Each structure stands twice: as structure tokens, then as C-alpha cells.
Amino acid sequence: xxxxxxxxxxxxxxxxxxxxxxxxxxxxxxxxxxxxxxxxxxxxxxxxxxxxxxxxxxxxxxxxxxxxxxxxxxxxxxxxxxxxxxxxxxxxxxxxxxxxxxxxxxxxxxxxxxxxxxxxxxxxxxxxxxxxxxxxxxxxxxxxxxxxxxxxxxxxxxxxxxxxxxxxxxxxxxxxxxxxxxxxxxxxxxxx
Numbered sequence: 112x113x114x115x116x117x118x119x120x121x122x123x124x125x126x127x128x129x130x131x132x133x134x135x136x137x138x139x140x141x142x143x144x145x146x147x148x149x150x151x152x153x154x155x156x157x158x159x160x161x162x163x164x165x166x167x168x169x170x171x172x173x174x175x176x177x178x179x180x181x182x183x184x185x186x187x188x189x190x191x192x193x194x195x196x197x198x199x200x201x202x203x204x205x206x207x208x209x210x211x212x213x214x215x216x217x218x219x220x221x222x223x224x225x226x227x228x229x230x231x232x233x234x235x236x237x238x239x240x241x242x243x244x245x246x247x248x249x250x251x252x253x254x255x256x257x258x259x260x261x262x263x264x265x266x267x268x269x270x271x272x273x274x275x276x277x278x279x280x281x282x283x284x285x286x287x288x289x290x291x292x293x294x295x296x297x298x299x300x301x302x303x
Contacts, residue, residue, distance in 0.1 A: 114148075114151070114154040114155050114156055115155045115156065115157060115178065116155070117155065117177070118145070118155030119155075121177070121178075122145045122155070122157055125157060125176070125178050125180065126143065126144055126145070127170075128169075128170040128171045128174065128176070128180075129143040129144075129160060129162065129171065129180070131169050131170045131171070132162050132165055132166070132169045132170070132171045132172075132182070133162075134169075135165075135166035135168065135169040136164060136166050137162045137163065137164050137165040137166065137169065137171075137182070138162065138163050138164050139160070139161075139162050140161045140162065140163060141158070141159065141160060141161045142157070142158030142159050142160030142161065142179070142180075143158065143160045143162075144157075144158055145157050145158070146158045157178050157179055158179070159179045159181075160178070160179060160180040160181065161181050161183075162180070162181070162182050162183065163183045164183070164184075164185055165182040165183060165184045166184075167184055167195055172184060202222075202223055204220060204221075216232055216233070217232070217233050218232055218233050219231070219232050219233040219234075219235035219236055220232045220233075220236070221236075259275065259302060260303060261275045261301060261302060261303065262275060262276060271301045272301075274297055274300075274301045275297075275298060275301040275302065278294040278295070278297035278298040278301065279294075279298055280294075281293075281294035282294035282295050282298055
């Protein structure tokens with residue numbers, strides 16, 4: 112394990128969360144406190160920590176830890192495990208039974224919430240580095256687009272403009288064929 116980029120107050124918090132887990136019935140099998148490296152006493156090190164029988168209500172189970180802490184939470188059956196995971200899972204990645212399966216470079220990797228947004232890796236990561244633009248061009252000069260005079264500025268007749276725009280929306284999005292026909296008629300009447 113290398114040094115962590117955070118120390119001090121974060122390590123105080125990690126140690127208090129480990130104590131909280133033990134108070135809630137967890138068994139601490141290893142670690143649980145900061146480590147003072149003999150060669151690098153100014154470094155920020157936290158012992159790799161393993162806790163078992165962790166209560167799902169304790170702070171270690173309900174917060175983002177960002178430290179070398181592994182919590183094993185007992186589930187009575189598959190349904191209980193799924194219920195626990197689905198009520199608390201706000202993550203960018205999930206690994207089941209293997210910590211490194213999401214390191215495959217074709218998969219997106221990233222966080223959610225306090226750990227940040229966005230992805231790197233995979234197509235999603237590449238898209239995150241891109242500024243997407245729509246570029247349209249007319250291959251022929253046969254049809255040109257223009258703004259209908261009734262809704263072009265300055266708008267001379269607000270009532271007519273409103274009827275035109277609302278009937279255009281109905282003609283495009285209404286489910287009823289009859290309503291579409293009525294909307295097209297209103298559109299034609301108010302086009303000039």
C-alpha cells in the first residue's frame with residue numbers, strides 16, 4: 112500500500128468509523144488505524160483494514176470510505192443481499208467477487224456523487240473528452256428552409272402566430288389522426 116493523498120482529519124474520521132463499526136458488533140481482524148512509516152513519518156498511511164460482521168447501519172457501511180477498508184456484511188440469503196445492495200448502491204462501478212474486473216480498458220470507469228462525475232475508459236470516456244457538434248448541410252438547392260412570415264419578427268398578429276405554432280405542434284405530436292388533420296387545416300389558414 113502506498114501513501115494516501117489525504118491524512119489528518121480524514122484519518123481521524125476513518126478511525127472513528129472503524130470504532131463505530133466495532134461498537135455496532137463488527138469484528139476488526141486487521142488494521143483500523145493510521146500507520147507511521149519508519150522511513151517516511153511525514154507520509155499519510157492507513158493500515159489495510161478488514162472488518163467482518165459489519166452492521167449495515169454503521170457509518171462504514173453508509174458512507175464513502177476512500178481508504179483501504181474492506182467490510183464484510185453478512186446477508187442471510189441472495190434476496191437480502193440484493194435488497195441491501197439496491198437500497199444503497201450509488202456507485203460508478205461495481206465489482207462482484209473480483210476487485211479488478213472493471214479495470215478492462217474497454218469499460219467506462221468513474222465515480223458518482225462526492226467522488227466526481229464522468230467517465231474515463233471505453234467509448235464513454237472518449238465521448239467525455241469530445242465536444243459534440245451537429246453539422247448539417249443541404250446537398251441540393253431544391254428546398255430551402257425559411258421562417259414562416261406569421262412567426263417571423265416583428266410578429267404583426269400575435270393571435271395568428273399562436274394558432275400557427277400550436278397547430279404545428281398538434282400536427283406533429285398529437286396521437287389522433289383526426290386532430291392532426293384539423294391542426295393542418297388551422298396551420299394552412301394561419302400561414303400567411
